[in-house]
């Protein structure tokens with residue numbers, strides 16, 4: 001199976017920024033753990049702070065991969081364009097969040113992506129990504 005994790009803006013700062021919310025582990029080291037755990041899966045990872053680059057990546061892999069685990073960061077709450085990209089491809093996408101967005105500010109409660117995703121996982125820390133991967137296996 002081919003699964004890609006896509007991280008959006010500010011998630012390159014995981015382990016450094018707002019540790020009380022997002023924890024102290026950086027994503028690169030977590031991704032190494034995931035690759036070992038799912039050694040039989042073709043697992044890849046892409047991060048961008050740019051909305052258009054996230055859309056380009058969804059188009060690039062969205063007709064050949066078996067699943068995308070997407071944490072679009074704050075674009076979740078603003079981007080009709082990423083929502084449309086998800087709708088336009090055939091690869092199923094699971095929306096994930098590290099924090100429980102529903103315990104936080106009201107503006108984090110709405111997602112422009114969720115209606116085009118197979119499901120949403122939030123609030124389990126980095127384990128949200130693991131659960132997202134599991135959903136495709």
Ligand code: DQA
Nearest residue numbers: 010071073074097098099108
């Ligand atoms: C986040 C939640 C978003 O509201 C926020 O903008 C992020 C991270 C999460 O993983 O909890 O950047 O997607």
